Amino acid sequence: MSNVIKNPRNGCALHGALQTVHEIEGVVPVVHANAGCGVINYLANKSVGNGAGRYSGFAIPGTAAQERHVIFGGASRLREQIKNTIKVVNGDLYVILNSCESAMVGDDVDAMTREIVEQGEPVVDTLIAGFNGGSHYGYEHVLNDILKTIDGVKKNEKNTDSKLINIFGIVPQKDPYWQGNLEEIRRIFTGVGLKVNLFFGVYGGVDDLVNAKNAVASVVFSRWGELPAKLLKERFDVPYITVSSLPASARDERELIEKISEYVDIDQEVRESFLNSEEKYEKNYLSRIRDDIFEYDLGKRTLIVGDEEQVIRYGKLFSEVLGARVVGAVLTDALKKDEEHDRDNTELLESIAENIYITSDAKDIEDIIKRSRAEVVIGSSLEKKIAEKNNVSLLEFSYPIYHRAILNQTTAGVRGQIELLQSYISIVKEKQLEKKEELIRFVQSVKGGESWHELSHGKSVVRNSERTAKLVNYGG
């Protein structure tokens, strides 16, 4: 497959690192790049409607490197920028981010960081450049690099908290529902008496980074979190488990808690009480939609475009609950050759979807949708026109989603499950309505003459002319 990409969606490693860092409360990113690199990421993510973090966008300190810094090196400009950032901007931790330019020029970013750390300032850095990978890569590597060095700048004796769990693998911004999903994960873990280091969002912050080594275990919810989890295992003996995706049903939640129970002591009574209540919640809503499942024939041919984790979560849910036939899964974040991660989801993916593709190229995706003869596509706003052209319903649940505001809405846990299901059912019903309207127009066009209106969900027909009445009677 081609290296050139049409309408690429995911940004670079710097973008991933940047959006990861500025979503941690108290962390100030400092970008060593030309002026616009970080802005591009801000403008792209702004279209998605997750709101803006305090040190995102034009608030981000950066060297705004110029030609002279490319020719003569930009290390001294970086030194000046770090020093002055600490004087101007409130922050608990400053993270220096590298870029394509500084990597190509060969600026010694690490030396500049060390220099300021020696003065007792809380500064860490990451050396990954934009061209090293995509934004998911950036997420994982910047977390890894911060956790590797934070001990040197934020002193904290290891003191394991037997209830504390680190959460990795939910990539800020790239999962459009990251805020709500983190909150849902917290709700589940606190529901069984545990505590979580979420790092991001309302309940995250610098303290989570400092305390990561004190967790009793880490849970990695997608392949993009293995690296920091492994680091904590190697350095601080914090065990980790990897799961293929966020939970999206009461059963998933139970399996997750059971896995975690191998590493942490959970009160049996509290656990069962919570999980039973989750099952009750799920059962209530699932029983309410049974009529829709049958009457609207919800087991549609479905194709899913998105991050591997999302594809697994959505695919499992729609096939298990609605009987959807997942005719294809397009993984937009996966690497064709992944040597960095242990997690291999091939078998699982094959059990969910009939065909698996790895691409983020719009032409590839268009061809796949056309060939699939899917009735429903779960994807991003970039699939909108393709879906329209092919008369397919589109559910926008992967990055990027334009013209919406997505704050604490979740697509994980039993609450997210219901959100996903109701969206799926709604879109099928809308399509059904379109079909009915089309049929009305058809009948009108073939019968000629006056109009008639269908009422009461197709159960009765109000006839406003004798001719229509005859037509209906003949039809019956």
Next chain:
Amino acid sequence: MSFLDDRKALTREKRLSALSHFHGTLEGLIDETSGTEIKQRIRTFSQIHVDETIYAFDVLSKIEDSVIIVNGSIGCSALGIAQDEEEAFTWFSTNLVERDTILGGDDKLREAILRANEEKHPKAIFILGTPVVAINNDDINSVILELEDEIGIPIISIYTDGFKSKTPVTGYDIVTHSLLKYLVDKNVDLKEDFINVISFSENIEDVASIAGILHELNIKFQVLPRFSSIEEIRKASKARATVVLNPEEGDYLAKELEEVFGVPYIESEAPIGFRGTKNFLLKLGSFLNIEEQVVAYIDEAEAKISEQFVSNILEDKRVFVDASLSKVYGYGRLLTNLGGQMVGFSSPFVDLDNKKQLKRFDFLQKNAIAIIGNGQQFEKANELEKNHIDIFFSENVGNSYVTDEGAVVVSTKNRVTYGFEGVDVIIASIRRALRLQGKNGNVSSYKDSFKRRSGNWYVKQEVS
């Protein structure tokens, strides 16, 4: 003298001595820019800001029948997502990785051009330069030479690099230069009955507002280069005249069209506020010999606005305008007429051309705050708090920090501010903003010790 003989556009710094680093008073700025050359300054602390690559992409993405190839690492092509339009245009990324920074990315560029042509059948292909390609010094032109004959459409290199200019409008100049050099029809013998309306940064609401007026006055026009097609760009040289919506952005294109292709440039001001719109239309009417019609139209519009105009809604309010220098006058005048006390302004750059605007700021005191810079929110935060500013009138995005400093934002985004219609909309926006005064604030992002200092602490004279 035309610049078209040059291979690529000069940066604003080289062509017009553009300055994008200043923090002081209006008087100081007038003094600083009074000579034939403006001394450069630097910031020893800065915040990230737009660059010419972003501006160039933004314009190109609004040209129909074309494809953009972002020649760089995958991140640069996220510019396409930033447009948040579902496939209204197509862009490709050459997706350069570390290996390409060593061995060059020519093959990928070739592949991207061929794919773009085969899949979209565009009328032109634009290749947007990025930092990686500029540092690598990839030979774009030999790829273009090799393929242009083969595919039979213009393949146009946009010589942006992201680090040679501190003035992002250089991106507009670079696009202008390439369009004039490689697309605009050189046969200019026959003029046709339409005018060019030059727009680079205006949103669709503002363009529609002016388009509505021109339509009512029966003036035939085309909008360039935003919201245009390749065919319209080609025939720019056949227009009767050119007008520009924001002179500091579109002057270059209008002047070159006049000098090289003999299309008269009707110099005017941004059609903002009642007076700005009136001046804009009168100049146009005078050139087209339809003064009477234009005056009648203006009178009617004036009568409508006068009915609703309340001159004191900003009474006792201290106002700061954050807009391009060509628009500060229009906005400032309007806000002052509404009873506001304008205490300062910030603009992205001042150069030898647009510095004439400074002399028009008669509604400002000599010691009014003047900040020249792209973004640089920390400097604005410093002045907002020190000067107890109530209203921050801004055409930029991402201004939530302003509420942390005690002011309220009146944004020009997603609404019309041009034309007579814009006057009403601005007044309505101010009313809404006033209802939010003192609300939604949070703790400041900036240290008190910094805010106690002079805001220009980190702007230094450049030492060469």
